Amino acid sequence: MTIDPASLFGRPTPRIDGVAKVTGTARFASDEPVANPAYAYLVTSRIARGRVTAIALDRAKAVPGVLDILTHENAGAAAKPPAGPDGGPTTTTLESDRIWHDGQIVAVVLAESFEAAREAANKVDVSTAAEPPAATFGSAGAETRPHRSREGPDPGKGDADAAFTAASVTVDARYATPTQHHNPIELFTTTCVWDGPRLTIYEPSQFMWGLKNAVAKQLGLDPALVRTVSRYVGGGFGSKGSAGARTAWIAVAAKRLGRPVKLVPTRDQGFTIATYRAETQQHVKLGAAPDGRLASFFHEGWEVTSRPSDYAVAGVDVTARMYACPNIATAVNVVHADRNTPGFMRAPAEAPYMFGLESAMDELAHALRMDPVELRRVNDTQSDPVTGLPFSSRSLMQCYDQAAERFGWGRRRAEPGTVRDGDWLVGYGCATACYPTNIAPAAARLSLTPDGKASIGLAAHEIGTGAYTTVAITTARSLGLDIADVTVRMGDSDLPPVSVAGGSNNAASTTLVVVKACEEMRGRLAAAAVAAQDSPFHGADPATLTLSGGKLMGADRRSEPLGAAIGRTGGLLEVHAEHVPAGLPAGAMAGLYQGKVSMSRGGGRKDVAAFSFGAHFVEVRVHARTREVRVPRVVSAFAAGTIINPMAARSQYMGGVIWGLSSALHEETEIDAASARYTNGNLADYMVPVNADIPSIEIILVPEADDRVNLLGVKGIGEIGIVGVNAAVANAVFNATGKRVRDLPVRAEQLL
Numbered sequence: 001m002t003i004d005p006a007s008l009f010g011r012p013t014p015r016i017d018g019v020a021k022v023t024g025t026a027r028f029a030s031d032e033p034v035a036n037p038a039y040a041y042l043v044t045s046r047i048a049r050g051r052v053t054a055i056a057l058d059r060a061k062a063v064p065g066v067l068d069i070l071t072h073e074n075a076g077a078a079a080k081p082p083a084g085p086d087g088g089p090t091t092t093t094l095e096s097d098r099i100w101h102d103g104q105i106v107a108v109v110l111a112e113s114f115e116a117a118r119e120a121a122n123k124v125d126v127s128t129a130a131e132p133p134a135a136t137f138g139s140a141g142a143e144t145r146p147h148r149s150r151e152g153p154d155p156g157k158g159d160a161d162a163a164f165t166a167a168s169v170t171v172d173a174r175y176a177t178p179t180q181h182h183n184p185i186e187l188f189t190t191t192c193v194w195d196g197p198r199l200t201i202y203e204p205s206q207f208m209w210g211l212k213n214a215v216a217k218q219l220g221l222d223p224a225l226v227r228t229v230s231r232y233v234g235g236g237f238g239s240k241g242s243a244g245a246r247t248a249w250i251a252v253a254a255k256r257l258g259r260p261v262k263l264v265p266t267r268d269q270g271f272t273i274a275t276y277r278a279e280t281q282q283h284v285k286l287g288a289a290p291d292g293r294l295a296s297f298f299h300e301g302w303e304v305t306s307r308p309s310d311y312a313v314a315g316v317d318v319t320a321r322m323y324a325c326p327n328i329a330t331a332v333n334v335v336h337a338d339r340n341t342p343g344f345m346r347a348p349a350e351a352p353y354m355f356g357l358e359s360a361m362d363e364l365a366h367a368l369r370m371d372p373v374e375l376r377r378v379n380d381t382q383s384d385p386v387t388g389l390p391f392s393s394r395s396l397m398q399c400y401d402q403a404a405e406r407f408g409w410g411r412r413r414a415e416p417g418t419v420r421d422g423d424w425l426v427g428y429g430c431a432t433a434c435y436p437t438n439i440a441p442a443a444a445r446l447s448l449t450p451d452g453k454a455s456i457g458l459a460a461h462e463i464g465t466g467a468y469t470t471v472a473i474t475t476a477r478s479l480g481l482d483i484a485d486v487t488v489r490m491g492d493s494d495l496p497p498v499s500v501a502g503g504s505n506n507a508a509s510t511t512l513v514v515v516k517a518c519e520e521m522r523g524r525l526a527a528a529a530v531a532a533q534d535s536p537f538h539g540a541d542p543a544t545l546t547l548s549g550g551k552l553m554g555a556d557r558r559s560e561p562l563g564a565a566i567g568r569t570g571g572l573l574e575v576h577a578e579h580v581p582a583g584l585p586a587g588a589m590a591g592l593y594q595g596k597v598s599m600s601r602g603g604g605r606k607d608v609a610a611f612s613f614g615a616h617f618v619e620v621r622v623h624a625r626t627r628e629v630r631v632p633r634v635v636s637a638f639a640a641g642t643i644i645n646p647m648a649a650r651s652q653y654m655g656g657v658i659w660g661l662s663s664a665l666h667e668e669t670e671i672d673a674a675s676a677r678y679t680n681g682n683l684a685d686y687m688v689p690v691n692a693d694i695p696s697i698e699i700i701l702v703p704e705a706d707d708r709v710n711l712l713g714v715k716g717i718g719e720i721g722i723v724g725v726n727a728a729v730a731n732a733v734f735n736a737t738g739k740r741v742r743d744l745p746v747r748a749e750q751l752l
């Protein structure tokens with residue numbers, strides 16, 4: 001199969017679900033109507049470490065309308081412990097009396113109304129035996145261990161120590177990034193409905209088949225009996241990528257009551273019943289020759305995790321691949337504390353670790369008295385510095401050059417603190433964005449009806465990225481139809497599986513399987529057409545027939561309406577296609593049906609390294625007296641292979657840049673060291689930018705054709721936008737003030 005991506009993609013296309021979303025008819029999981037539901041309310045722990053010694057339910061049960069209360073004592077055996085985001089062990093909830101972290105679920109109250117359940121939940125008396133908790137790095141009782149990577153050893157080569165010692169210019173610095181929470185606007189809801197042995201779960205999810213299989217496993221059910229439904233997701237960002245602690249218990253509750261149960265947790269509970277981005281500490285050492293060429297690269301990270309989990313994002317795997325360097329050493333450590341298990345949050349590894357690297361690169365440029373863009377240029381490379389494999393494509397410097405030009409980087413003054421505009425100190429900064437290209441197996445079902453309309457179904461995920469539209473574009477263009485002639489169904493495990501909407505893989509994974517399904521459909525139509533005596537194509541080579549403009553077309557311009565071609569095929573109008581990317585193990589598709597993720601960093605191929613790249617340019621203004629930081633202007637350029645829908649891509653990148661500004665200047669979940677409880681675990685106290693904080697953001701789409709990464713050259717754009725923005729801001733703050741902030745977020749008090 002040879003496809004020219006340019007024939008399919010690149011035209012700005014409004015979202016097909018846009019009207020449904022802005023008119024409120026798009027149905028999110030907790031909107032699904034169920035008959036006669038009972039309402040659940042979660043009781044959560046007020047201590048971070050210890051055991052539940054007794055739970056008194058009398059006062060709660062006296063609340064009118066209360067139906068049942070699940071605790072570890074009366075329900076704990078009904079579900080097995082869940083797996084963590086990395087598939088390994090994680091914290092438990094009602095499975096035992098153990099309390100691993102603040103805000104852990106310790107009881108589930110069920111009542112006739114939400115209000116009754118909430119009132120009763122406040123009357124559940126939980127007695128605990130508390131132990132002193134370890135909150136974070138440096139807390140007494142926190143245990144630091146080397147991270148045992150599931151993807152092989154930490155990247156390294158040569159002798160980084162010796163090269164660092166010998167280098168003429170060096171940077172040796174420590175950086176820190178804070179705890180952050182996803183705060184999706186759609187809450188972590190779950191509705192469970194039993195129909196005899198069959199369970200339907202309505203829950204916002206980034207992985208329909210993963211959730212289905214995970215809950216089946218916890219409940220000891222045949223996965224075929226479990227269906228998950230989530231047609232739209234109101235923000236996930238990784239927090240809805242793996243099964244959470246609550247789902248199995250809502251299923252257990254519905255079974256016990258013999259009626260549907262609906263849970264809509266509070267926004268505050270979202271801080272402790274779902275995952276988060278763990279705080280990191282990083283040590284970066286760079287050694288360079290006087291011309292800027294790197295001689296030594298060292299990056300070590302520390303990440304907080306829960307007591308039982310080894311989850312770590314291990315971003316050195318990416319930072320070690322950014323710049324040419326003969327001597328590389330990296331390491332990652334996990335710090336076990338009395339915390340919930342962290343998890344994926346948009347660019348999980350890259351957002352924190354590229355802050356360390358790109359800050360250090362800026363420090364090195366300053367030490368070398370070199371332009372930061374030129375430092376990236378002399379260290380640019382077309383092959384992976386660790387493995388030596390060629391990048392499938394790498395347009396990093398094109399991104400730098402186009403964005404620098406547009407931004408007016410040439411006006412930058414290298415000497416910090418020298419540009420002033422009235423009361424404001426002005427600074428410019430830049431940094432690299434990158435994200436590995438991932439692709440996963442996927443399956444899809446395509447059908448054509450005699451009226452020439454297509455229906456495509458696959459259990460992909462609309463997490464706000466425009467996934468429905470991506471699938472519609474691909475199907476319509478592949479079949480020569482209008483987008484209006486295509487119906488897309490997603491977000492339902494009754495449809496063929498698609499891997500987790502994570503790692504920015506779904507655009508590549510879904511378009512490839514859809515193209516395959518459409519090609520198979522074309523092949524069937526063509527085969528029937530050349531075989532039929534009464535067909536204008538009788539006897540032609542089926543490979544020469546194409547679909548275009550609602551017609552089956554021959555090479556010699558003969559054509560017939562699609563309806564006639566369909567009519568000839570008898571019962572062959574439905575195609576089930578499966579696509580397994582090159583380089584993935586043979587069992588990858590079977591594993592997907594079992595809810596397993598087969599997706600390697602850097603794409604499926606073994607003979608190339610695959611990343612998207614970008615460059616951010618930021619202007620900051622720091623008030624000379626108050627040290628308030630404003631960002632009037634950002635210009636970012638990205639090259640991510642084939643762009644399916646430039647309209648959606650631009651908005652996706654822009655959203656990423658906005659979140660990057662948030663990461664630079666606002667976001668931090670703060671923890672009380674003594675109690676290991678969050679002190680701002682609510683959206684009112686969790687700082688995020690508002691419209692007034694978001695300036696002009698210009699996005700440049702740098703064209704890039706990549707015929708090696710996959711058949712369509714699609715690299716994925718979901719996460720790269722956020723990466724590096726925090727460093728670009730901190731670098732601009734240094735340029736404005738001469739103050740180097742190495743501990744995010746940048747706040748006025750650090751600049752006094």
Ligand code: MOS
Binds near residue numbers: 236346348503719
């Ligand atoms: Mo993304 S954090 O891989 O959902």
